[in-house]
Amino acid sequence: MAGEQSSGTFLPVPGESARIRERHAARISNVQELGFCRPSLPSRSTPEKVRAALVTVDFPMENVGTDLATLQTAIAGNLFELGDLYACRLQDVALPEDFVAAHPGPAFGIEGTRKLISDVQGVMVGTIVKPNVGLSEEEFRLVVRDLAMASIDLIKDDELMTDPAYLPLERRVAVATEEIRAAEQVTGHATMYAFNITGDLAGLRKRHDLVVEAGGRCVMLNIPVMGLPALAMLRSFAEVPIHGHRAGLAASMRSKALGMDYRVWQQMARLAGADHLHASGLGSKFYELDEEVAANIRSLLEPLGETIAPLPVLSSGQNVTTPGPTFEAVGSTDLMMLAGGGVAAHPDGPGAGVRSLRQAWEAAVDGIPLKAAADKLASTGDNALLHAVQAFAKGA
Numbered sequence: 001m002a003g004e005q006s007s008g009t010f011l012p013v014p015g016e017s018a019r020i021r022e023r024h025a026a027r028i029s030n031v032q033e034l035g036f037c038r039p040s041l042p043s044r045s046t047p048e049k050v051r052a053a054l055v056t057v058d059f060p061m062e063n064v065g066t067d068l069a070t071l072q073t074a075i076a077g078n079l080f081e082l083g084d085l086y087a088c089r090l091q092d093v094a095l096p097e098d099f100v101a102a103h104p105g106p107a108f109g110i111e112g113t114r115k116l117i118s119d120v121q122g123v124m125v126g127t128i129v130k131p132n133v134g135l136s137e138e139e140f141r142l143v144v145r146d147l148a149m150a151s152i153d154l155i156k157d158d159e160l161m162t163d164p165a166y167l168p169l170e171r172r173v174a175v176a177t178e179e180i181r182a183a184e185q186v187t188g189h190a191t192m193y194a195f196n197i198t199g200d201l202a203g204l205r206k207r208h209d210l211v212v213e214a215g216g217r218c219v220m221l222n223i224p225v226m227g228l229p230a231l232a233m234l235r236s237f238a239e240v241p242i243h244g245h246r247a248g249l250a251a252s253m254r255s256k257a258l259g260m261d262y263r264v265w266q267q268m269a270r271l272a273g274a275d276h277l278h279a280s281g282l283g284s285k286f287y288e289l290d291e292e293v294a295a296n297i298r299s300l301l302e303p304l305g306e307t308i309a310p311l312p313v314l315s316s317g318q319n320v321t322t323p324g325p326t327f328e329a330v331g332s333t334d335l336m337m338l339a340g341g342g343v344a345a346h347p348d349g350p351g352a353g354v355r356s357l358r359q360a361w362e363a364a365v366d367g368i369p370l371k372a373a374a375d376k377l378a379s380t381g382d383n384a385l386l387h388a389v390q391a392f393a394k395g396a
Contacts, residue, residue, distance in 0.1 A: 001079045001088075002026035002057050024063055030056040039086035040257030050086045066102035068228045068268055071095075076252075076260055090260035093267060097305060103232075103271035105307025108241040110334045113275060113311050116217050116241070117153045118190045123323070123361045124311070124336040125354055126154030126192075127343040133160050137171055144176045148183035148191045150351040152343065154336060155180075157196035159222050159247040169195065169207060173214045181215070194220040194243035194276075201230055205237060212239050221274075224248035228272045235273025244274030244310070254287055262292075263299040270304055276311045276336065282326045284316035294329035301332060311336050318342055320360040320370065320388040327364040337361075347387050356388035 006026035034052040064070050080088050106112075114120055129135070129143055147155050155176070163169040176193045184190055197207035197219045211219050220243040223231050234242060252259035266277055279297045282290045300312040312335050314326065319342035327333070339357055346353030363373035363385075374386040 001055065001082070001085070002028055004082060005057075005074050005077060005079050006059060006063060024060055026060065027058045028055060029058045030054075040255075041086050041088075043083045043086060045083070047086075052087070054091075061096055061099065064099075066099050068103070068232060068272055071099070072228060072268060075264075080258060087257040089256060089258060090264050092261065093264045095267065095271075100271065100305030100307070103307070104235060104273060105270055105304065106242075106273060106275040106310045107235065107238065108275045109308035110311045111308075113192070113241055113336075116190065117192050118188070120153055120189075122358070122365070123333045124153040125343075125357045126156060126313075126336055126338045127152060127350075128156050128158050128315075128338060128340050129161070130158075130340050130344055132158030133164070135167060137167055137175060140167060140172065141175050141179060144179045144193075145183065146350050147343070148180045149187065150343070150349075150354045151183075151187045151189040152191055152350070152354050154192045154194060154218070154243075154338075156194035156218075156220060156243060156338070159196065159198070159245050162196055162198050163207075169197070170210060173211055173216055177214045177216055190217075192217040192241075194218040196220045196222070196245075197234075198222040198226055198245075201226075201233075204230065204234060208234065208238060216240060218243050220245055222247045223269055223272075223274065224251075228268055231269065231272040231274060238273070241275035242273060243276040243313070244269055244278065246278040250287070262296040266296070266300055266310075267304060270300075270307060270310050274310055276313050278313045278315055281314035281316050281318045281322060281337070282329065283322045284318070286316050290325065290329065294326075297326075297330050297332075297335070301330075301334060309334070313338060319392050320356050320385060321392055323357070323361040323364040324370055327361070333361065333365060342388070342392075345391070346384070347391055348384060352384040352387065355382075356384040359385040360388070 007021055007024040032054040036049040037052050039050050059074055064074050075093060076090055127147060173195055180191045180193060193216060195211045195216055198221055208219055218241045221231055221234060222245045224246060225248050269277055277300055279300060280286045280288050280293045282293050297312045301309055314335060315338040318337050318339040342357060343350050343353035359377060363370055370389060374389045378386040
């Protein structure tokens with residue numbers, strides 16, 4: 001691992017001098033033996049047992065400089081292909097202060113996002129336009145209208161919705177900003193829409209400018225698909241928060257025998273400039289265990305040099321039953337919860353869906369059991385939380 005990703009080769013070469021090895025070779029600073037186990041990954045040979053260990057490798061910063069793409073190549077490049085490694089997982093990275101300081105990090109982060117959404121306090125509530133693809137312009141307009149009138153904090157495109165011919169980005173931007181401005185005149189609440197500008201790199205600036213010129217407040221990028229350099233490029237001219245989606249990340253994260261942990265990826269995405277970062281959610285439909293999701297969320301809130309923290313975004317299967325366990329595990333309300341069915345499928349409509357989620361979070365922070373909070377609100381004539389609890393108890 002150390003040789004392949006620094007100055008070494010699998011066979012000695014004449015130019016591999018003592019000077020180069022001393023200055024540019026990676027060093028093994030720690031090995032924690034874990035015993036023998038069966039190989040996790042296929043390779044050219046198939047031994048019955050292999051040695052397992054946790055290894056710490058120190059890479060010379062001089063090899064990497066301060067470039068994020070070079071860093072990713074060094075710590076997560078060819079080493080995954082080495083035949084002698086029957087598992088290879090990057091669990092953490094400790095970045096030098098000089099490296100961190102060379103990158104701007106988020107421009108808006110948590111507090112900057114709050115200011116753009118009427119200085120909203122507590123957990124921010126958002127949702128995804130559903131159906132995620134196939135809506136006509138008029139159908140899209142009605143969905144956005146209902147959500148904006150519900151005083152929701154954020155509406156976002158699905159990761160699949162980019163710039164299709166039947167509902168181009170230009171028309172989505174025009175329609176959504178028009179409906180959001182109209183709703184604000186009624187509700188007094190500023191809603192943010194995260195427009196998905198994922199697409200060809202040459203048109204990235206044009207798509208960003210389209211959103212900003214129409215009065216949009218946020219752009220979205222599928223970071224694993226576009227890559228860290230594309231995110232850093234967007235950050236260099238972005239005038240609004242960057243909503244960082246993680247579509248595709250699990251391909252390099254799901255197997256415990258391969259790829260990298262979320263805490264590694266999020267550090268690079270933060271340095272590249274993401275203002276919001278998806279972290280899955282407790283009780284979600286995705287594969288991660290709740291304790292893993294909680295650790296991922298906490299990692300986003302950890303300090304990283306002088307950069308500001310990004311906004312952790314919770315998604316997938318989020319509803320009124322998840323704020324309690326989430327707050328207990330994370331202990332923070334500097335979060336955004338995206339709920340699809342938890343908003344759109346509320347029996348009393350999206351306005352009640354948004355209200356019930358806020359009420360569930362208030363109960364979680366106050367340490368009040370969900371059913372007790374729902375019953376108390378119902379006694380005042382507000383059934384939003386009670387109906388949501390009943391709906392999700394039935395598996396709706």
